[in-house]
Amino acid sequence: MTPPITDSRPRPSDEAFVVIDDVSFAYPGSPQPILRDVSLELRRGEFFVLLGPSGCGKTTILNQVAGFERPTTGSISMDGKPITGPGPDRAVIFQGDDSLLGWLNVRDNVEFGLRALRTPAAERTRRVRQALETVELDRQQGKFPHELSGGMKQRVQIARALVVDAPVLLMDEPFGALDAQTRTTLQDALAGLWEQSQRTVLFITHDISEALILGDRIGVMTSGPAARLQTVMDNPLPRPRARGAAEFAELYREVEEAVTAAKSRPPAAAGEPG
Amino acid sequence: MNRAGPGAGHWRWQRLALNVLAILLAVLAWHGAALWKDNLLIFPTPLTCLSALGDVLSDPERRDQLLITLRRVVVGFALGSALGVAVGGLIGSVRSVALTLEPVVHFLRSVTPVAWIVPATIWLGVGEGSLRFIVVYATVFPVAINTLTGLTQVPVNKVRMARTFGASRLRIHASIVLPSAVPYIVTGMRLSLGYAFMSVVAAEMVAGRDGIGFLIYDSRIFFDTATMFAGILLLGAAGLLADRVFSVVTHRGLARFYAGQVNT
Amino acid sequence: MSATTRARTGDGAANRTRRAAARRARLRGAPVALAGICVILIGWEVVSRAYGKPMLFPGPADTGSTLLDGLTSGNIPTASVASVMRVLSGLLAGSLAGVLLGLLSGSSRVLEALLEPFINVFRFIPPLAWFAPALLWLGSGETSKVALIVYTSVFVVAVNTAAGVKAVPRDMIRMARTYGASPVRLFFAVRLPASLPYIFSGVRIALGNAFMTVVTAEMLGAESGLGVLITEGTANTDVRGVFAALITLGALGLCADRAFVRLLRRYGGRFSAATREEGSIR
Numbered sequence A: 001m002t003p004p005i006t007d008s009r010p011r012p013s014d015e016a017f018v019v020i021d022d023v024s025f026a027y028p029g030s031p032q033p034i035l036r037d038v039s040l041e042l043r044r045g046e047f048f049v050l051l052g053p054s055g056c057g058k059t060t061i062l063n064q065v066a067g068f069e070r071p072t073t074g075s076i077s078m079d080g081k082p083i084t085g086p087g088p089d090r091a092v093i094f095q096g097d098d099s100l101l102g103w104l105n106v107r108d109n110v111e112f113g114l115r116a117l118r119t120p121a122a123e124r125t126r127r128v129r130q131a132l133e134t135v136e137l138d139r140q141q142g143k144f145p146h147e148l149s150g151g152m153k154q155r156v157q158i159a160r161a162l163v164v165d166a167p168v169l170l171m172d173e174p175f176g177a178l179d180a181q182t183r184t185t186l187q188d189a190l191a192g193l194w195e196q197s198q199r200t201v202l203f204i205t206h207d208i209s210e211a212l213i214l215g216d217r218i219g220v221m222t223s224g225p226a227a228r229l230q231t232v233m234d235n236p237l238p239r240p241r242a243r244g245a246a247e248f249a250e251l252y253r254e255v256e257e258a259v260t261a262a263k264s265r266p267p268a269a270a271g272e273p274g
Numbered sequence B: 001m002n003r004a005g006p007g008a009g010h011w012r013w014q015r016l017a018l019n020v021l022a023i024l025l026a027v028l029a030w031h032g033a034a035l036w037k038d039n040l041l042i043f044p045t046p047l048t049c050l051s052a053l054g055d056v057l058s059d060p061e062r063r064d065q066l067l068i069t070l071r072r073v074v075v076g077f078a079l080g081s082a083l084g085v086a087v088g089g090l091i092g093s094v095r096s097v098a099l100t101l102e103p104v105v106h107f108l109r110s111v112t113p114v115a116w117i118v119p120a121t122i123w124l125g126v127g128e129g130s131l132r133f134i135v136v137y138a139t140v141f142p143v144a145i146n147t148l149t150g151l152t153q154v155p156v157n158k159v160r161m162a163r164t165f166g167a168s169r170l171r172i173h174a175s176i177v178l179p180s181a182v183p184y185i186v187t188g189m190r191l192s193l194g195y196a197f198m199s200v201v202a203a204e205m206v207a208g209r210d211g212i213g214f215l216i217y218d219s220r221i222f223f224d225t226a227t228m229f230a231g232i233l234l235l236g237a238a239g240l241l242a243d244r245v246f247s248v249v250t251h252r253g254l255a256r257f258y259a260g261q262v263n264t
Numbered sequence C: 001m002s003a004t005t006r007a008r009t010g011d012g013a014a015n016r017t018r019r020a021a022a023r024r025a026r027l028r029g030a031p032v033a034l035a036g037i038c039v040i041l042i043g044w045e046v047v048s049r050a051y052g053k054p055m056l057f058p059g060p061a062d063t064g065s066t067l068l069d070g071l072t073s074g075n076i077p078t079a080s081v082a083s084v085m086r087v088l089s090g091l092l093a094g095s096l097a098g099v100l101l102g103l104l105s106g107s108s109r110v111l112e113a114l115l116e117p118f119i120n121v122f123r124f125i126p127p128l129a130w131f132a133p134a135l136l137w138l139g140s141g142e143t144s145k146v147a148l149i150v151y152t153s154v155f156v157v158a159v160n161t162a163a164g165v166k167a168v169p170r171d172m173i174r175m176a177r178t179y180g181a182s183p184v185r186l187f188f189a190v191r192l193p194a195s196l197p198y199i200f201s202g203v204r205i206a207l208g209n210a211f212m213t214v215v216t217a218e219m220l221g222a223e224s225g226l227g228v229l230i231t232e233g234t235a236n237t238d239v240r241g242v243f244a245a246l247i248t249l250g251a252l253g254l255c256a257d258r259a260f261v262r263l264l265r266r267y268g269g270r271f272s273a274a275t276r277e278e279g280s281i282r
Helices: A058-066 A106-116 A121-134 A150-162 A180-195 A208-214 A246-263 B008-037 B046-058 B060-093 B095-109 B113-124 B128-152 B156-164 B169-207 B212-221 B225-253 C012-051 C060-073 C075-107 C109-122 C127-138 C142-166 C170-178 C183-218 C226-235 C239-267
Strands: A016-025 A035-043 A047-051 A073-078 A090-093 A168-172 A200-205 A217-221 A229-234
Touching: A016 A058, A016 A200, A035 A047, A035 A058, A035 A073, A035 A200, A035 A229, A047 A058, A047 A208, A058 A073, A058 A090, A058 A168, A058 A200, A090 A150, A090 B156, A106 A121, A106 A150, A106 B156, A121 A150, A150 A180, A180 A208, A200 A208, A208 A246, A217 A246, A229 A246, B008 B046, B008 C109, B046 B060, B046 B225, B060 B095, B060 B128, B060 B169, B060 B212, B060 B225, B095 B128, B095 C012, B095 C239, B113 B128, B113 B169, B113 C183, B113 C226, B113 C239, B128 B169, B156 B169, B169 B212, B169 B225, B169 C127, B212 B225, B212 C127, B225 C109, B225 C127, C012 C060, C060 C075, C060 C239, C075 C109, C075 C142, C075 C183, C075 C226, C075 C239, C109 C142, C127 C142, C127 C183, C142 C183, C170 C183, C183 C226, C183 C239, C226 C239
Parallel strands: A047 A200, A047 A217, A090 A168, A168 A200
Antiparallel strands: A016 A035, A016 A073, A217 A229
């Protein structure tokens, strides 16, 4: 999948699409909140990366946008409507492979969502074929998950999300378990894919380089417990992005400083601005 | 201990050889013990039992006893397994059912099926009805409990994934939860197979008029210890065969539900 | 498939929160459970009345009163003590033998292949079939009864122990070896403790089996015991007595199981001993 040479596609709009408003989250009965007063806006069509150390609550934010959990305080809405549960408008690509159905082959895994949505058969076949071609798995469509490499399994998840044409993609450290080479290949592939499709993406990672390759904006989180959003940085680098470029390295240093600052920030007391 | 790899095929034959060796050693030890005890009535030699086995197998009437028992096992096992999956599934899905039925299941399961022979005979009459009840009873609980365990072990991300596509509860249960639980259900069934054999034979010994259990019981009454042991041997062989068939059938036919697992 | 799930390590606070939440959920559900059990009891009473013969199909009321009589007269408590003693001694002996067998079988695939045929075959032969040999060889004293219980305990414990031994992570063994651990030290300080969860799982199942077998065992001419009450009730076609004894047996089995699990949770924590319900044989 080769990315376009000139960056001519339209910029993401400034309109807020997914609004996370003053969200806090704690498990009932637990004294320590996981998130405190997180506010964030995802703009339509942008690729937003949430960056932070492990265990800082990034996945919790994603789970709430996905609708798997409800915030303890605050609200999350999409396109003006509050989010009350999971739905095909917010497709999720999970960390690891345990969302894949091991007893179904690649094609059936990708088709699963369309079946649940009762899409007619002809339409299903067409979409699945298209999605598999896009992620370059059409030759492996008869294989079963346990026969696939880690990178291929993640591509199955991407195809599964593409096939329902979800406006929002939620990706929870999808490349975290892969080796470095596969990771960079998939990062570039994902960047290219995204550029052709205008989707809004919330992408979680702890890898700064990955954040810079993929994100339009990068949100840096503090460490848990009671994690907050430390700062949101713009990524002005023109696409396609090169890891070796000088500007890349410079931005890397800036982001790294922000991350280090965020890690050493003490947890906020209640009421303190995030 | 590394079992996979180039030596694996070689090991399979060695293992078989060791199996046979073990049996031979046991037979030898048995023979030795029998000679030492020197009382054919109480302690027959393996040869005596083997010839008694030959007698049983060449007598069509007695040979049929094995088939009679097997039929009871198969029918009861099938029924009990289906019931077990249903009960386990119900407990795992509906909270109110879980709270009432689960303690009942645990309670009933600690009562040996054989103890129900008298009540079963009284209510269902002597014969197939009560025996079938016993086998079903012995099968249901391990299957139900294992099904329940399987239902709780479904990886949460699979269910979440399905929910993002708006899958109905029924669809989630049918296409995610149930397939994930298959290995557990099969384990429960395999365990139950042993219990099914045990319970039917015990029931036949106590209240039956035919079958292997009755054969064993009958020979004991007439002090034909050799035939009694022959019956036990036959039972063991039948169970072993049934277990092998079950394993092969389930692992071949249901292979895709075990995909990716290292140890099954 | 492993016979135990290990309690998830890490965040003790989160675990405690989860358990507290589970406890609250159970308390909330108690009225429903109670209602459900009432429904079952009422249903039972109705069916039994319809049958019409209280001696043959007693309802909960009849059974309850027989049970009460047995308890107050001391019959049932004495019988219970006798049965439980047999269960415990058989379980102890059977578990020790089973652990030994399992440790051997799990550490050496040669030994495993030698023991395999027996474990596989005896699984299908009920203790009752060994009734006569037991009687003839071991007499009608306690030995023959305990022997039957040992029979049903040994193999389950052996199989689960073997699974535990084989499941010890290879890296754990390698680590110990880098520090020069001798085979003996390796066995007692690494293999054995790491196998404990599986062993406990096997013993728990054997406990259930033992309660089931004690009825058969006591048919071997015991003077007192719950199994004796059952056989007596059978002989007199007094199903009420049979039921009362069965209920006591079931209740004891349940209590023993719960007590075992609680003991495990209390003292087995550092061995990650969270036993699962029904272990796999292989």
